[in-house]
Amino acid sequence: MDMSSLAPDVAIASTVQLAAAGDEVAFARIVAAHRPEMVRVAYVVSGDWDLAQDATQAALWIAWRKLPSLRDPTRLRPWLMAVAANEARAVLRRQRRHRVVELTFATDASGASDPGDEIGQVDLSNALHRLGPEDRALVALRYLAELDSAEIGSLTGRSASGVRTRLSRVLDHLRKELGDD
């Protein structure tokens, strides 16, 4: 057995076990390691940094509660990403009911368009905005968190083929929106 590849998993498992047992320092390590990426995933879903942070806080709260039931500690990262994406969707719904008046101005600090074949940020923002929250969550989990379809499926209650099918449709949509077809 290749112990060098096993060691990180053992460390993760140990940290998760400690956190599950109530070790707040171990939980802090998990938070520090994964929160930034969770916020980014939540941002792709929500389109708002404040909401993304709210969603991530909620997701970490859930993580604290549910860590004892996490069967495979090495799957911690994909699990956290999926919970963050899901909480971002939930926060979006709550946001509507809390009736925030948000006047948003699209400012693209990176310029009007990106050079070469890069996708422009304003175009990407608009294209994401036109997707539903669930599809944005799929995009975030697949193309930002880089989970594969099987992982996404197991975390969202879908089959891997179902995830691939949905992602394929979303990609087709994005290709058209971003002028790639």
Next chain:
Amino acid sequence: MTERDVFESRLHAALVRHVANGPTDFDALAFARTVAAKEPRRHGFAASLAWRGVAVPRVAWVLLLLAGLLAAMVGGALLIGSQRERRLPAVVPPVGPALACPAGTTPDQPGPVDQARPAHEPWTLSEMAFDRRAGRLVALDYIFTGDEITGVETWTFDVCTNTWTRMHPDREPSSSGSKLVYDVDSDVTILVTAREVWAYDLGADTWTLKGSIPPIDTSSSTLATSLAYDPVTGLVVAAAGELAAGPGWKRSRPALWTYDVATDTWTPILQDGPAPAWERGVGVAYDASADRLIAYGVNQSPDAGNEAWLFDLRTGAWSRAGAVTPNIRNYWGFNRYPPEIVYDDAEARTVVNGNEGPAAYDATADHWDYLNGGDDGQGSVEFGFGLPSGWSMDTYDPVNGRLVGLGGGNGVWAFDPATRQWTVLLEGRDVVNPPTDDTLGQAVSPRPGWAAELEALLPSNADGVAFTKTSVAGRPLSTRLGKGGWGAMPLGSDELNPFLSDHGKELADLNTAVATPIDRSRVDTFAIAFQVKGVDATELARLLADPYGAIGRATATVGGKEVQVFRETRGMGFDLYVKDDVLFYVFTDGTSLIDGIVAALP
């Protein structure tokens, strides 16, 4: 992982750039400690006595805090001596007429439950405003199809007869994200949306498009507005947040404007001296007792407290309230935004509200009073028993001197800050009727296009909420619900997956469980309430597809329906299961079942 095509690689690169400038400041250890303190782990036998285990340290903490408070008071008295408390000049400018209810009306009796009412869930309504000349609430109901607004309806609510009236103006505003305020001087209700300003004349039943929103500096990326009415100038005051430069959490300083509906002009209010800045934003109300604008600013970084400031509209000067500002929290225990804030004419106090109940600020005495419970010792509004489910403090009713808001099931509730009593103005409906004994409840009729989800009353902190089988029938939950807030949980979501896939479940006898009376000694331990809001057939099929595999389960008959039951045995939690057309969920305290509900699915 399959190989990506060129577009997928470009998409990945674009997403990485898209999220490159996110916030980075975060104290992971402080957060972890906060979470661990609020929800300590329970082990072994202690888990079965969780409610007792929590109670002891809470008592100790309360005693410790009381001791600290006493010491602080003694110390403060020694330092301050006989110095008089700060009192602002009591100015009571006219705030407009408020009608008295006609003889024969019964404002304390609920209106007819079968009356026409805004058809949609409360949170799709805009803010409400109170038309003081007409003596009626004005509200806009946004009609959603999925997530899209497909219509707007204008409604009014008579607080003397507790009846809704659908208004039929020739045209109605079309954009969402709105705030309403009643302009006494012009006798119109002003609506500020994300793009436009409208004025509603209730007497004539007409909406008039006035103009655009204030010319806000567009270098600010996100602005949020709050509206108040200044009876001295007869102008509407709008507060927005402008991004303030600086490290760490984004902060916004208030940008203040007046709006004159007669001339459709916005004028910036000059601010003199240092101004506050908040991480999240601000809600404002005009406080007639002090002739000040009360600004309740919300922060969001860990352990950052909210701040109340007073703004002198005549001089442009800000002053910070001396009293510790209560943190109005959401159900995760973090500061909630946006705040709901209104001025209570009768008590001459400004009231803020969150998911945790209202607190009132006496500007002349610089003192906060917790109206729906008590101070938890940390400057936060404690959830007392009696907050109706999903209640939002939408406006103040000067006719009857109470706060009015919408709650679950499209009901209307009023809270009298003087007596601290809740009054049902209109019973909610369209909610799950929980069963008694083994009677099946009635599920909500699903609305086409709605995502399947469960509405859940979740614990706001480790103390959880109180719950009984008969508490979620659209009635005020005055004696049954404690700490908690409403949240949504989609069926089949990742949130539920841990429960659907968890090991350690064992058989339970549902008949016995449902018939077991609630143990009142445990109601402060943990509970949760659902209402079914519509179930997607595909999700239902997935739930029915035996996610437990070979893990043991029991079949029981409840109300003539066969259901399959599992029981959580490790830590507190709940189970959800669906069989045939029955949805079942149940709560446990770790070793024994506390309560459950069975609802017939549509």
